[in-house]
Amino acid sequence: MRPVHLWLRHETRSTERRAPLVPHDAARLVADGVQVTVEESPQRVFGIEAYRAGGCRVVEAGSWVDAPEDAHILGIKELPDEPDSLRHTHIFFGHAYKGQDGADALLARFATGGGQLLDLEYLTVDGRRVIAFGYWAGYVGASLGVLATRGTLAPLHPMERAELDALVRAAGADGMTALVVGAQGRSGRGALDALISAGAILDGWDREDTLVLDREALLDHELLVNCVLSTTAQPPFVGPDDLTAERELRVVADVTCDVTSEYNLVPVNTAITSWEEPARRVAEDPRLDVIAVDNLPSLLPREASVAFSADLVPLVPTLAGRRGPWREAQRSYEAAQAARA
Template identity: 25%
Template sequence: MPNSTNTVKIGIIREGKIPPDARAPLTPEQCAEAMVELPVRIVVQPSPVRCFKNEEYTAHGIHLQEDLSDCDVLLGIKEVPVAQLLGGKTYLFFSHTMKKQPHNRHLLQAVLQKNIRLIDYEALTDERGERLIAFGFYAGIVGAHNALWTWGRRTGQFSLPRLCESHDYAEVLEVYEKLILPPLRIVLTGTGRVSTGAAKNLRDMGILQVAPEEFLEKDFSEAVFTQIAAQDYVKHREGQAFDKTHFYAHGEEYVSAFAPYYRRADIFINGIFYDKKAPAFFTVEEMQQPDFQIKVIADVTCDIVPDSSVPSTIRASKIADPVFGFNPKIGQETPPYLPDSVDVMSIDNLPSELPRDASAFFGRQLLEKILPELLHGRASDAIRRGMIAENGSLTLEFRYLADYVAIQV
C-alpha cells in the first residue's frame, strides 16, 4: 500500500464500461490542488467522453498519459472492463460486487486472479458504518428535477429542460427563477443523502416545504412538498410505539402507513434505503383504487421488483429514455403519459445527468476524506474497511463473497 514517505503516482482512468460514464473522480482543479496539498502526482488517461475535456486537465498542469502501468493507484467511477484491468495495481471504483451481483462475478474473479487491491467507494465507511464518499446527494437533485420534468411532460402545464442537456446546475437554476408551477403536492421519503439532495432541488424550484401533518390536513394554492421519515410511513403491526432501531432490525414486524400520503400526493419521490424485510409503501392492488392519487413516481433508489419498496419499479429506466408507464390494472408496463398509467422515472445512474457538478461534489469528498487515508496505507481503518480484495484473496470483511467468486460460468 502507498505510504506518505514517497510521492504516490495516481492515474485517472478512462471509463471503459459501455455506455461510458462522463463523470470523473477528480476535477482538473482538484487534481492540481491534490498535487499541492498531498505527496501525490496525478496523470489522466485521455478520454473523448469525460465531462472535463482533456485540455481542461492540461490547462491545470495535469499531464495526459495513455499507458498507466507506472501508476501506483488507479481511480475510476464505474466497473472496469476485465480486459482493461492492470495486474498488481490498487484500484478505487464502484465494483457493484458487494451484493453478489451476477453480472459482475467475472470482474471480481479477475481482480483476484490479477492480484489487484480493490477498494470500493461504497465500502469506505467511518467507525459508525456511515459512508465517507457517495454520489447520493446528486442522485436526489436529479431525481427530483426529473419528477417535475415528468409531470410537465404528462400534463403540459409547464416545461423543464433535461439536466443531461444542460452545462451544469447553475444553468438550470436560471430556469427555475422563471418557473411557474401549479399547486402540486409532492411527498418525498427518506432523510439521507438522496433525500437531502431532492429536498434542495425542490426548494431551488421555489416549492414550499410543509410538515407532514399540514400536507395531509390542509389545501394549498401553491406547489408544496413534505419530507417524511420511517416513523411517518410505517407502523408496528401490533401497535407498539415506533422505535427506529427496532424497525431497522425487525422490519418484518411493521406494516405500511403510507396510504394517507398516496391519497393526497400528485408526485412521489422515493429516496429511502430499502431493506426487503420492511413493508413496501403500497401494493399494486392499492394502486388500482380510486383514492390512489399519485400519477408520477420518481424512484431515485431504484430497487427493482420483487425486492422493491415501490411495486411499479419493474425495471430501471435510462437517461436517454427516462420514463415508462405502469398500468396497475394489468400490472404491466405501458408507454408513458397515458391516463390509466402511473409514470415511473427509475434511472439507475442519475448523477450522470449532471456530471460536472456531481464529479466536483464527489471529488471534494475524495480529496478531503479518502486520499489522505489512502496515503496512510495499512494504518487506515477506513481503507481497510473499504478493501474487498488484496494479494489474490478476499479480505476478512468480504469473505462472504467466497461462494460468489467460486462459481465458474
C-alpha cells in the same frame, strides 16, 4: 513508503461526463507529492489541458490496463468487460455486494487477477458514507420527477444547474403534492431543495417514518422521490397491488435506483431507464411512470464533480495504509469475496 499513485480512467459510458477528481484538486494532490495520471476522455466535462497544467501525467484513454501495479485506478461507473482478470486496486461504484446483475462476474475478475475493489459506496465511518454524489442525484431526480408529473420530461442531456432549474420553473410545480422518502440523507436533502425551489407542496419522511408504512398517505402524493437505500428486507413503497389501486401517485423518481437488488423498494420497476427514455410507464389506469436513471448526477456533471472531488481529496493520505474509511471498504470487499467462496 512510495507516494500514492492515482490513475483517473476514462469512463466508457457515453453519458458519463463526471470526474471523481477535478483539475484544481488534482493539482493540490500533485503539489502534496501524490502521483496523478489522467486518461484522455472526449466526454469528461473538464478538459485534459486543465489536468496537465496542474502537473498530472496525461495518457491515452483505456491505458489503465497497462498501468504500474501500484496504481490505484479511479473511476465512477462500471468497468469495460475486458480484461477478464483485474490486477489493480480499483476505486469506483462497483454495485457488486448485494446480488446485483453482474456482481459475481465482477468479483470473479478481481479474484482471478489478484486485484481489489475499494467501492466508493462502502467508504464509511460508523456505518455512514463519507463520500457520495447523493445530493445532486436527489436534486436531479426530484427535478425530473416534476417534469414527468407535468408531462414535459424529454430525452436528457448534460447541462448546467441554471438550465435545469429553468425547465422546472417553466413546467411549474405549484399545487403539486410531493413526498421525499429518505429525506435526511444526502439525496433526500438534494430532493427537498429542488422541490422547495420548484414550489411543490412537500412532505419529507425519513427511514423511521417508513418502518410502519402509511401506504394510503404515500399514495396520496402525485410525486414520490425514493432516496432510501435498503440493505434489509422491508415492505416496498410501491408494489404490484398499488398499480390498480385508487391513488394520486403518478410518478416515482427512484433516485436510489437499486432495481436489480432483492431489497428494491420500488419492485414495480426492475430495470434502469435511459437518457433517451428517462421514464417508463408501468401502469395505465391510473397512470404510473417510474424514473430510474442510474447516473442522475451526470446531468449536472460540473456541479456534481466539484462536490465529490472535495470530499475525496482529504481521504487520499490514508489510502496507502488502508486507514479509516478505506479499511471499511477493504473489509466489505473481503467479506463479499468470502461469501462467494
